[in-house]
Amino acid sequence: MAPYDVLVVGAGPAGMAVATTLHKLGVEVRIVEEQGYPGGQIYRSAPGTVWSEKLRRDWLGRDYANGTLRVRECLESGVPFSGGISVWAIEPGDQDAVVRVGLTNGVAAETVRARHLVLATGAMERPTPFPGWTLPGVMGVGAAQSLMKSTGMVPEGRVVIAGTGPLVYLFACQLSRAGAAPAMILDTANRGLPRERWSRFLRALRHQGAALARGARWLAEIRRAGIRHRWSIPWYRANGSASLESVSFGKENGFDTEETDLLLVHDGVVPGKHLTLLAGCEHRWHPARACWEPLTDSNGESSRRGIFVVGDAAGIGGADVAWRRGQNLGWFLAHRMGRIDRDRLQRETRRNRRLNKGTEALRSFLDLQYGPAPFMRIPESETIVCRCEEITAGEIIKVAALGCTGPNQTKAFTRCGMGPCMGRECADTVSRILADFHGLPMDKVGTYGIRPPVKPITVGQLADLAE
Amino acid sequence: MFRRTFPITDPVTARFEGREFQAQAGESVAAALLSIGVRVFRHTPVSESGRAPYCLIGHCFECLVEIDGVPNQQACLTVLTEGMDIRVQRGTREGY
Numbered sequence: 001m002a003p004y005d006v007l008v009v010g011a012g013p014a015g016m017a018v019a020t021t022l023h024k025l026g027v028e029v030r031i032v033e034e035q036g037y038p039g040g041q042i043y044r045s046a047p048g049t050v051w052s053e054k055l056r057r058d059w060l061g062r063d064y065a066n067g068t069l070r071v072r073e074c075l076e077s078g079v080p081f082s083g084g085i086s087v088w089a090i091e092p093g094d095q096d097a098v099v100r101v102g103l104t105n106g107v108a109a110e111t112v113r114a115r116h117l118v119l120a121t122g123a124m125e126r127p128t129p130f131p132g133w134t135l136p137g138v139m140g141v142g143a144a145q146s147l148m149k150s151t152g153m154v155p156e157g158r159v160v161i162a163g164t165g166p167l168v169y170l171f172a173c174q175l176s177r178a179g180a181a182p183a184m185i186l187d188t189a190n191r192g193l194p195r196e197r198w199s200r201f202l203r204a205l206r207h208q209g210a211a212l213a214r215g216a217r218w219l220a221e222i223r224r225a226g227i228r229h230r231w232s233i234p235w236y237r238a239n240g241s242a243s244l245e246s247v248s249f250g251k252e253n254g255f256d257t258e259e260t261d262l263l264l265v266h267d268g269v270v271p272g273k274h275l276t277l278l279a280g281c282e283h284r285w286h287p288a289r290a291c292w293e294p295l296t297d298s299n300g301e302s303s304r305r306g307i308f309v310v311g312d313a314a315g316i317g318g319a320d321v322a323w324r325r326g327q328n329l330g331w332f333l334a335h336r337m338g339r340i341d342r343d344r345l346q347r348e349t350r351r352n353r354r355l356n357k358g359t360e361a362l363r364s365f366l367d368l369q370y371g372p373a374p375f376m377r378i379p380e381s382e383t384i385v386c387r388c389e390e391i392t393a394g395e396i397i398k399v400a401a402l403g404c405t406g407p408n409q410t411k412a413f414t415r416c417g418m419g420p421c422m423g424r425e426c427a428d429t430v431s432r433i434l435a436d437f438h439g440l441p442m443d444k445v446g447t448y449g450i451r452p453p454v455k456p457i458t459v460g461q462l463a464d465l466a467e
Numbered sequence: 468m469f470r471r472t473f474p475i476t477d478p479v480t481a482r483f484e485g486r487e488f489q490a491q492a493g494e495s496v497a498a499a500l501l502s503i504g505v506r507v508f509r510h511t512p513v514s515e516s517g518r519a520p521y522c523l524i525g526h527c528f529e530c531l532v533e534i535d536g537v538p539n540q541q542a543c544l545t546v547l548t549e550g551m552d553i554r555v556q557r558g559t560r561e562g563y
Contacts, residue, residue: 143521
């Protein structure tokens with residue numbers, strides 16, 4: 001089979017935008033996506049259902065409603081879309097710079113080739129360990145939000161949200177509108193705005209005032225709904241024997257414990273780096289954002305020729321930034337393939353470039369004001385770091401003291417990172433513990449090396465691969 | 468842990484640990500199990516601790532269940548179909 005001109009992995013805003021732009025120009029492009037339907041997580045939906053309409057109209061808000069229009073545009077464009085597909089391998093190109101990608105639908109595996117691979121795999125919630133975080137009944141805010149978007153389900157019983165950031169405030173509002181308001185928000189951020197942050201706040205206000213106003217409206221809606229919003233929470237933990245029973249949290253003098261049926265946690269979002277690591281792309285630790293980002297040039301090309309990263313997978317920017325960058329990458333790839341000339345490229349990409357320009361100011365403020373909780377940077381000794389293999393922070397520190405300076409060596413010593421999630425949930429915590437212990441920068445410590453398969457496939461499926 | 472805000476309009480019948488239940492067509496196995504109050508999806512290989520979904524988008528692998536005799540299925544990425552036989556995964560795919 002001839003290689004695809006462009007293969008796009010991920011059908012969120014960025015992936016849809018690249019693919020639709022290219023498809024409309026007559027370029028041969030295919031989208032593969034793990035979910036059954038385009039939209040990614042942010043525009044996740046239950047297409048064709050009665051409640052989808054009500055969710056969109058009354059509960060999820062205007063941004064989501066606009067997003068579903070983008071999904072419809074993608075579908076109506078006729079761009080080839082394959083749902084239910086996971087990537088299990090990526091082999092960067094050889095002499096002809098054609099990338100080989102292993103795909104699986106759970107039943108059968110195949111390998112395809114592409115001249116250009118676009119990784120638009122989006123973000124994940126920062127997996128921050130705390131005591132009791134592995135108990136059933138503890139899950140991410142984003143997890144519960146995805147569930148609500150795709151099924152209309154809301155939490156039952158007493159729900160507490162712990163963490164910070166725009167997603168916390170948005171989801172608390174969405175739950176409230178659906179009649180399932182959380183009992184309490186344990187916010188690890190501070191309520192006030194200290195003097196040293198004013199200049200960043202004012203810059204954000206100037207460039208992205210509307211977005212800040214939206215955030216302020218969410219906070220006001222939370223107050224109006226009577227949701228208890230406790231700020232500057234110094235720590236929290238989940239308690240229970242077989243599953244979550246209560247949550248304890250620090251306050252000014254002492255602490256409190258409250259019975260809880262569901263604890264939704266959120267410590268910001270970070271790029272999902274598993275596929276970019278698999279593809280052998282170089283990454284750099286971003287200190288302010290406390291996450292790894294793949295190195296990309298202004299067009300989105302990674303350190304591997306022919307492999308592009310766009311959207312939140314390249315750096316957190318949100319849906320609108322992802323959409324615009326995706327469109328511009330589509331135009332760029334069309335130019336690179338000789339379908340449009342340079343003048344047209346400049347013309348078509350100008351507006352998106354202008355609109356994206358001021359968004360960094362908002363990000364910069366949010367990273368500072370609602371950054372990851374400092375008290376959770378290095379977990380307590382008994383806290384599980386590697387959920388799959390149940391390795392604690394104390395065990396990581398022990399091998400660090402023995403001389404382990406990197407996560408791969410730590411993995412060999414402890415099995416940390418050897419479980420099915422392959423370090424997706426523990427990598428950054430392990431690196432951070434090692435960096436902290438040895439006084440090394442994160443770029444020096446590095447992260448796990450990722451090798452295929454990154455999604456489960458059987459020996460039988462491998463044997464049946466058509467070569 | 469979760470309740471439906473709308474009734475099931477397009478039912479699918481499946482079994483969890485031998486017990487029959489109904490869910491909405493097109494839902495993931497994870498969503499369906501959460502809707503009927505399942506608290507534990509699997510027991511870990513290391514300590515037999517109960518686990519349930521954490522990320523619900525295919526990253527954490529906490530939602531591993533056995534479906535129609537095949538273990539290590541990510542419930543959040545598997546669509547529920549008629550007659551599915553879903554069981555708690557106990558340990559690794561070979562069991563304890």
